[in-house]
Amino acid sequence: MKVIDMDEDQSKERKKNKDHWMREEAHLTQRVQQAINPGGEQAIARLAGQGKKPVRDLIQALIDPGTEFFELGVIAGFGMDYPGGVRDVPCGGLVTGLGKIHGNWTMIFANDSRVKAGTYFPISLKKHMRAQAVAEQCGLNCVYIADSGGAFLPMQADVFPDDGHFGSMFYNMARMSAAGLKQITLSTGGNTAGGAYIVFMADEAVMIEGLAYSFLGGPPLVKAAIGEEIEAEALGGAQVHTSISGGADHICQDQLEGVQKIREILSMEPPQQLHSHRWKDIPPKEEEEAIYEFMPAGVHQAVDVLSIIACFADGIGLQEYKHNYAPGRGDKIVTGKIRIKGIPLGVVAANNSGIIFVEAARKATEFIIRCSMERIPLLFVQNSPGYMVGSEAEHRGIGKYGADMVRAVSNAQVPKIQLVIGPDNGAANYGMCGRAYRPHFLFSTMRARTSVMSGRSAAEVLLSIEQRKRRLKDQQMSEEEAASFKAELLEKYEFEAHPFYCGARLFNDRVLYFREIRDALALALEVSLLKPIPDSTFGNFRF
Ligand code: COA
Numbered sequence: 001m002k003v004i005d006m007d008e009d010q011s012k013e014r015k016k017n018k019d020h021w022m023r024e025e026a027h028l029t030q031r032v033q034q035a036i037n038p039g040g041e042q043a044i045a046r047l048a049g050q051g052k053k054p055v056r057d058l059i060q061a062l063i064d065p066g067t068e069f070f071e072l073g074v075i076a077g078f079g080m081d082y083p084g085g086v087r088d089v090p091c092g093g094l095v096t097g098l099g100k101i102h103g104n105w106t107m108i109f110a111n112d113s114r115v116k117a118g119t120y121f122p123i124s125l126k127k128h129m130r131a132q133a134v135a136e137q138c139g140l141n142c143v144y145i146a147d148s149g150g151a152f153l154p155m156q157a158d159v160f161p162d163d164g165h166f167g168s169m170f171y172n173m174a175r176m177s178a179a180g181l182k183q184i185t186l187s188t189g190g191n192t193a194g195g196a197y198i199v200f201m202a203d204e205a206v207m208i209e210g211l212a213y214s215f216l217g218g219p220p221l222v223k224a225a226i227g228e229e230i231e232a233e234a235l236g237g238a239q240v241h242t243s244i245s246g247g248a249d250h251i252c253q254d255q256l257e258g259v260q261k262i263r264e265i266l267s268m269e270p271p272q273q274l275h276s277h278r279w280k281d282i283p284p285k286e287e288e289e290a291i292y293e294f295m296p297a298g299v300h301q302a303v304d305v306l307s308i309i310a311c312f313a314d315g316i317g318l319q320e321y322k323h324n325y326a327p328g329r330g331d332k333i334v335t336g337k338i339r340i341k342g343i344p345l346g347v348v349a350a351n352n353s354g355i356i357f358v359e360a361a362r363k364a365t366e367f368i369i370r371c372s373m374e375r376i377p378l379l380f381v382q383n384s385p386g387y388m389v390g391s392e393a394e395h396r397g398i399g400k401y402g403a404d405m406v407r408a409v410s411n412a413q414v415p416k417i418q419l420v421i422g423p424d425n426g427a428a429n430y431g432m433c434g435r436a437y438r439p440h441f442l443f444s445t446m447r448a449r450t451s452v453m454s455g456r457s458a459a460e461v462l463l464s465i466e467q468r469k470r471r472l473k474d475q476q477m478s479e480e481e482a483a484s485f486k487a488e489l490l491e492k493y494e495f496e497a498h499p500f501y502c503g504a505r506l507f508n509d510r511v512l513y514f515r516e517i518r519d520a521l522a523l524a525l526e527v528s529l530l531k532p533i534p535d536s537t538f539g540n541f542r543f
Helices: 002-036 040-049 055-062 122-138 153-159 166-178 193-200 219-226 232-236 238-245 255-266 288-294 305-312 358-374 391-395 398-411 426-431 455-472 479-497 499-504 514-528
Strands: 070-072 094-101 104-111 141-148 183-192 204-208 213-215 250-252 333-340 343-350 378-384 416-425 441-445 449-451 510-512
Touching: 002 288, 002 499, 055 094, 055 104, 055 141, 055 255, 070 122, 094 122, 094 255, 104 122, 122 141, 122 153, 122 166, 122 514, 141 193, 141 255, 166 183, 166 193, 183 193, 183 255, 193 204, 193 213, 204 238, 204 255, 213 232, 219 232, 232 238, 238 250, 250 255, 288 305, 288 514, 305 333, 305 343, 305 378, 305 514, 333 358, 333 514, 343 358, 343 514, 358 378, 358 398, 378 426, 391 398, 398 426, 416 426, 416 514, 441 499, 441 514, 449 479, 455 479, 479 499, 499 510, 510 514
Parallel strands: 104 141, 141 183, 183 204, 183 213, 204 250, 343 378, 378 416, 416 441, 416 449, 441 510
Antiparallel strands: 070 094, 094 104, 333 343
16 A cells, blocks of 8 residues: 555656656747747848848758757857847857768857847857867867857957957967868858958858958948948959959859858868767667656755666666765765767766765766776766765865865866756866866756855855844844845845856856757767877876
8 A cells, every 4th residue: 555655656746847847948948939039030031131041041951951950059148138238149149059061060150140230249259169169179170151240349348359259269260270170161241350250261261142241341441441432242242252352262142052062162071980989879778758757846856866867878777886885975976887879988977965975076086087097988967066064074085085076077088078957066066077177068957056056055154244244333134134135145046046047158058958868968979079089197186
């Protein structure tokens, strides 16, 4: 009888979880729709009037027929509140992502002229730099579908002068080109001033007659500077640059012809090689959809991470490392080898409450070093609110062993991927390969919450500081005041830790639906393994 009750409870719980995550992911779908369709039908009609297609249609025509474009940073740019009343920059005004061209993974960039003429806001630049960094790290050719009014002029100080600003786009192009990574531009719109370099810096550039312009100063500036009156086409159109200046190489009559030209140029590229053995793909032990049931609805509820891994790892299962080590402490991180679609990798997964004890930190460090020596990639499944605190943990060296884990993660030269499925706070963000540790890809999910500490902890810390300040001034804080102080902070932290806030600012590369996890990880592994894996050296540990 009791067993039946437990089963019923469990299946109710699972249904509750599933309903919860389906609702949460419906919000994600809404956000994605806002990102990919700025301006709605009216904007599409305006594009058509200009002889242009929406950027994703162009990208679909560029990549191999029947393949999918894997977009990065889709929900970037929402709620940015830039000067001049610009609250949202849907998709950062720039589409970036991975697509196959003649079987080779390629990084694709495309300005969305529906968003303020494709001009570059700080978030657009961050997105451009991130995609270039992925391309460089993974050794990918780049295609730029350029249609941009250049810098968003009201914010010039935030997009022009610094490292990581406009000039860095071209610095990166030059360096990647020197490293043998092709930089190809299809110019389908305005490319003015600094923006013109996207055409002129390319290894090979295609321009569309009557649509594409490229000049260091547009007609109004030319008139003001030297009094010359000239039309855009005659100043820097496709004919000018392909037949007079030599700044571009091919002229096409429309966007689709231009896209085909890019495919033709890249058809000479040698096939990429995977630097890993790939075994047969064996479907996972659990249905991929079961993640929705296994993932607890509460962000701070304990997770059985083995059940989650079983939904995305190949059916050979997890070859666990040090399974028996320090029960109740060592098992707060699960380590072991799995395969995803035949590619072997090491997994470091925060388990249960995810609080990292000394034993778990040591085990993880050992495992990270081992995978680096064996040259197999690492997946960090992040669900940790932090390292254990308190005198016992401190005296046993949690700071030191946490730091060892951070050292191992920093120096591991194997491809690293982070997947956030829960709390992602404090130093656990470092040890589990957060953004600063340059994972090749960082994926989030609707259950992720990334912040320096939980809202509750931050509220307690700040409240105690505030109360101390007031005591020094002989002032009191009433209970109501303290409660509203805490509530305000809690709300701020919940808001800022949310995947929408983090995705808007590109703290992650993509917010995945749970059902996408296996495919996305397989793709990320494949792309990350296109470059040979170098040796790892680790510096001084304090074991
Ligand atoms: N900075 C800020 N806003 C800009 C901008 C820029 N560089 N370029 C365009 N915009 C804005 C426009 O003000 C307009 O805003 P609105 O929708 O709020 O009215 C929006 O982007 C669309 O511009 P529009 O000119 O209507 O688009 P278009 O498709 O007809 O023309 C361009 C596109 C790029 C040819 C044209 O906008 C242009 O020449 N822009 C200036 C380019 C320039 O000189 N850049 C130098 C920067 S390095």
